[in-house]
Amino acid sequence: MIVNFKAYSEGIKKGEEIARAAREINENGEVFVAIAPDFIQLKSLVEFAPVFAQHTDAVNPGSNTGRITPEMVKASGATGSLINHSERPLILSDIEFLISAFRELELTSVVCTNNIPVSKAVAALTPDFIAIEPPELIGTGIPVSKADPGIVEGAVKAVQKVDGNIMVLCGAGISEYEDFVAALDLGAKGVLLASGVVKAKNPGMKLKELVGI
Amino acid sequence: MIVNFKAYSEGIKKGEEIARAAREINENGEVFVAIAPDFIQLKSLVEFAPVFAQHTDAVNPGSNTGRITPEMVKASGATGSLINHSERPLILSDIEFLISAFRELELTSVVCTNNIPVSKAVAALTPDFIAIEPPELIGTGIPVSKADPGIVEGAVKAVQKVDGNIMVLCGAGISEYEDFVAALDLGAKGVLLASGVVKAKNPGMKLKELVGI
Amino acid sequence: MIVNFKAYSEGIKKGEEIARAAREINENGEVFVAIAPDFIQLKSLVEFAPVFAQHTDAVNPGSNTGRITPEMVKASGATGSLINHSERPLILSDIEFLISAFRELELTSVVCTNNIPVSKAVAALTPDFIAIEPPELIGTGIPVSKADPGIVEGAVKAVQKVDGNIMVLCGAGISEYEDFVAALDLGAKGVLLASGVVKAKNPGMKLKELVGI
Amino acid sequence: MIVNFKAYSEGIKKGEEIARAAREINENGEVFVAIAPDFIQLKSLVEFAPVFAQHTDAVNPGSNTGRITPEMVKASGATGSLINHSERPLILSDIEFLISAFRELELTSVVCTNNIPVSKAVAALTPDFIAIEPPELIGTGIPVSKADPGIVEGAVKAVQKVDGNIMVLCGAGISEYEDFVAALDLGAKGVLLASGVVKAKNPGMKLKELVGI
Numbered sequence: 001m002i003v004n005f006k007a008y009s010e011g012i013k014k015g016e017e018i019a020r021a022a023r024e025i026n027e028n029g030e031v032f033v034a035i036a037p038d039f040i041q042l043k044s045l046v047e048f049a050p051v052f053a054q055h056t057d058a059v060n061p062g063s064n065t066g067r068i069t070p071e072m073v074k075a076s077g078a079t080g081s082l083i084n085h086s087e088r089p090l091i092l093s094d095i096e097f098l099i100s101a102f103r104e105l106e107l108t109s110v111v112c113t114n115n116i117p118v119s120k121a122v123a124a125l126t127p128d129f130i131a132i133e134p135p136e137l138i139g140t141g142i143p144v145s146k147a148d149p150g151i152v153e154g155a156v157k158a159v160q161k162v163d164g165n166i167m168v169l170c171g172a173g174i175s176e177y178e179d180f181v182a183a184l185d186l187g188a189k190g191v192l193l194a195s196g197v198v199k200a201k202n203p204g205m206k207l208k209e210l211v212g213i
Numbered sequence: 214m215i216v217n218f219k220a221y222s223e224g225i226k227k228g229e230e231i232a233r234a235a236r237e238i239n240e241n242g243e244v245f246v247a248i249a250p251d252f253i254q255l256k257s258l259v260e261f262a263p264v265f266a267q268h269t270d271a272v273n274p275g276s277n278t279g280r281i282t283p284e285m286v287k288a289s290g291a292t293g294s295l296i297n298h299s300e301r302p303l304i305l306s307d308i309e310f311l312i313s314a315f316r317e318l319e320l321t322s323v324v325c326t327n328n329i330p331v332s333k334a335v336a337a338l339t340p341d342f343i344a345i346e347p348p349e350l351i352g353t354g355i356p357v358s359k360a361d362p363g364i365v366e367g368a369v370k371a372v373q374k375v376d377g378n379i380m381v382l383c384g385a386g387i388s389e390y391e392d393f394v395a396a397l398d399l400g401a402k403g404v405l406l407a408s409g410v411v412k413a414k415n416p417g418m419k420l421k422e423l424v425g426i
Numbered sequence: 427m428i429v430n431f432k433a434y435s436e437g438i439k440k441g442e443e444i445a446r447a448a449r450e451i452n453e454n455g456e457v458f459v460a461i462a463p464d465f466i467q468l469k470s471l472v473e474f475a476p477v478f479a480q481h482t483d484a485v486n487p488g489s490n491t492g493r494i495t496p497e498m499v500k501a502s503g504a505t506g507s508l509i510n511h512s513e514r515p516l517i518l519s520d521i522e523f524l525i526s527a528f529r530e531l532e533l534t535s536v537v538c539t540n541n542i543p544v545s546k547a548v549a550a551l552t553p554d555f556i557a558i559e560p561p562e563l564i565g566t567g568i569p570v571s572k573a574d575p576g577i578v579e580g581a582v583k584a585v586q587k588v589d590g591n592i593m594v595l596c597g598a599g600i601s602e603y604e605d606f607v608a609a610l611d612l613g614a615k616g617v618l619l620a621s622g623v624v625k626a627k628n629p630g631m632k633l634k635e636l637v638g639i
Numbered sequence: 640m641i642v643n644f645k646a647y648s649e650g651i652k653k654g655e656e657i658a659r660a661a662r663e664i665n666e667n668g669e670v671f672v673a674i675a676p677d678f679i680q681l682k683s684l685v686e687f688a689p690v691f692a693q694h695t696d697a698v699n700p701g702s703n704t705g706r707i708t709p710e711m712v713k714a715s716g717a718t719g720s721l722i723n724h725s726e727r728p729l730i731l732s733d734i735e736f737l738i739s740a741f742r743e744l745e746l747t748s749v750v751c752t753n754n755i756p757v758s759k760a761v762a763a764l765t766p767d768f769i770a771i772e773p774p775e776l777i778g779t780g781i782p783v784s785k786a787d788p789g790i791v792e793g794a795v796k797a798v799q800k801v802d803g804n805i806m807v808l809c810g811a812g813i814s815e816y817e818d819f820v821a822a823l824d825l826g827a828k829g830v831l832l833a834s835g836v837v838k839a840k841n842p843g844m845k846l847k848e849l850v851g852i
Contacts, residue, residue, distance in 0.1 A: 268492025
């Protein structure tokens with residue numbers, strides 16, 4: 001499970017609370033939770049839980065201003081990065097550049113996709129994870145596992161056919177324990193979520209509730 | 214063969230000359246030549262030769278300003294469009310949107326790629342053509358068939374493995390008859406070229422020379 | 427008055443009808459109407475009425491694919507172009523590049539802005555026209571002259587203070603004769619409109635109605 | 640003076656060294672040095688010297704992934720941000736949004752420009768600083784104060800005429816003490832530099848040398 005803080009104010013204020021809850025869950029050992037805070041908190045939260053950047057730019061070290069390079073993500077101590085989130089989409093050659101750069105730097109690539117054909121295309125680039133999120137469900141509270149179970153099952157099947165090592169996550173609208181379980185039942189290896197946890201009154205407690213501990 | 218006029222001044226001034234040469238070659242019947250003029254000339258050149266837009270935007274008809282929709286391309290009488298040229302790259306979900314929209318409108322999709330993995334990813338989306346062009350060779354006059362024959366052969370093999378119906382073109386640096394023949398020998402079904410013809414003194418004559426008639 | 431066809435299907439099908447109505451109005455002599463069709467129709471509609479591109483790219487002639495250069499706009503016979511429409515925004519240095527390129531090519535620049543400070547900034551670049559359109563009103567049918575008359579008056583004053591030669595248009599939500607008159611009363615020299623005409627049942631008739639002839 | 644670390648590997652490895660040198664210079668009191676590290680180091684370097692983000696996105700807190708909001712920059716303890724660097728240009732309405740958001744959050748805005756007209760346009764938006772950098776000189780080692788002194792003097796004059804409170808910095812190619820002094824002689828209040836310090840063997844020493852202490 002990856003908790004995306006997005007640019008929510010709550011993600012800045014309660015970042016450490018969420019990170020500590022993730023640590024507790026990870027110590028329990030049944031579910032594995034990573035967090036994707038804003039760039040500024042990356043370094044300070046790595047001590048609590050596995051951390052992913054929300055985005056990485058496809059640029060090499062050098063004369064580039066205002067960019068996040070794979071090298072910077074590595075130096076921060078992060079585990080990897082979301083790539084191509086629907087709120088931060090990338091051109092195709094940059095996705096390929098990043099997956100390949102991450103492989104070399106031993107960073108974990110989690111590439112977001114919006115439908116089954118796009119998931120198939122990304123699978124051909126062999127990232128570590130593919131996270132399918134129908135953009136129209138993001139932030140709605142209507143879980144993809146209920147609204148469109150076929151898209152999750154279909155993506156899992158299509159991706160497995162290309163490369164059995166790629167793990168599929170699903171996202172969009174997930175905010176309850178039963179949604180989480182439903183996602184796993186559909187063949188997903190985990191979920192990507194955001195507002196359901198980050199905007200909860202007690203995000204730490206909510207996160208634990210969500211994974212059933 | 215597709216002749217991309219790019220934004221060369223010569224493409225505006227000698228557009229009709231190139232289009233007429235294409236018609237002559239097409240009447241001859243051995244080689245098939247299409248042209249990709251700027252948007253403004255699309256409609257007036259369709260009477261001479263098969264015409265491709267250089268780019269199409271992944272937007273539906275509606276409240277969008279300054280965009281070229283698949284519907285507009287269709288209405289112009291064009292045959293199809295280049296998609297994702299390295300000088301006009303697109304986010305992945307837009308490439309998928311366009312290939313699928315083109316299929317419905319019976320337009321021909323020619324998706325440009327920069328290397329073998331990206332070609333494989335695009336193949337999963339089943340466009341009509343994939344045109345591989347290493348960006349670093351564009352406009353150099355060094356033909357990809359000489360500089361990097363492996364990339365052409367590799368792309369042809371990788372694409373065929375995903376879908377045998379997709380035809381592979383290659384581009385970048387092609388300006389002589391022998392480069393054209395070499396490309397075909399490497400398994401490409403044709404070539405994508407630009408400055409080699411468009412910036413020639415007599416682009417019409419040059420085009421005929423290039424295809425060997 | 428400028429009628430922006432946007433990417434409406436009706437703009438493709440009824441482009442000539444709107445262009446002919448514009449000609450009739452222009453022959454009448456009281457109101458001056460220009461049209462902004464999609465790129466593909468630019469050339470064929472110049473014979474009826476003054477034509478503006480909906481967008482121009484800030485690129486020089488050369489190795490650029492899928493772009494509309496100032497040179498292409500000039501070659502099409504168009505009068506000028508919208509620049510920086512909120513549906514096709516540009517980086518600041520590109521706006522400056524285009525205004526300056528248009529001056530040299532004797533093309534008319536119509537730069538769109540979203541509020542008073544941005545209008546002031548653009549005025550410093552001395553385009554021919556500034557068209558202020560609060561993006562939140564676009565396509566609503568609520569005319570800016572009613573919803574926010576202060577923004578029109580304020581923009582006119584601010585722009586005049588920088589350069590008295592720049593003419594201010596206003597847009598967003600205009601679809602009736604009274605909105606048009608109200609805009610002029612607020613100091614605007616004209617209006618920019620789209621759906622109010624283009625999506626009308628009889629766009630030609632609607633256009634004539636709108637200008638009161 | 641602002642030292643932009645860009646995406647140089649050296650900026651990651653020697654960030655603290657540069658920050659400490661900046662602190663020493665600031666304690667000396669004659670020259671005031673701020674640093675612009677990558678996003679990830681922002682928070683950890685604020686204890687040494689005034690820190691600027693290299694870029695901020697024009698987005699409000701909320702459902703946005705992979706973005707740096709003004710609120711995040713404020714929360715990091717940074718002093719402000721570069722805005723519209725030529726390597727990270729912004730659309731005009733975003734520049735206005737950021738200057739205004741920064742004013743409310745009491746963050747310092749440093750807007751980069753590429754020539755005199757663009758500087759004038761930005762001045763109308765009343766940022767705290769305008770940093771003029773001809774992009775063609777960036778990273779060349781040829782100081783703008785030598786290559787094009789007129790652009791610095793011209794920008795200072797044009798900006799002062801719009802608003803006397805805006806301070807003008809100049810950048811591009813500055814790497815020696817004499818370039819720094821020459822910039823001040825031309826009316827600039829300071830300089831923006833990058834490779835000249837960051838890629839030096841001993842960046843801390845180089846920085847002190849550059850300001851003459």
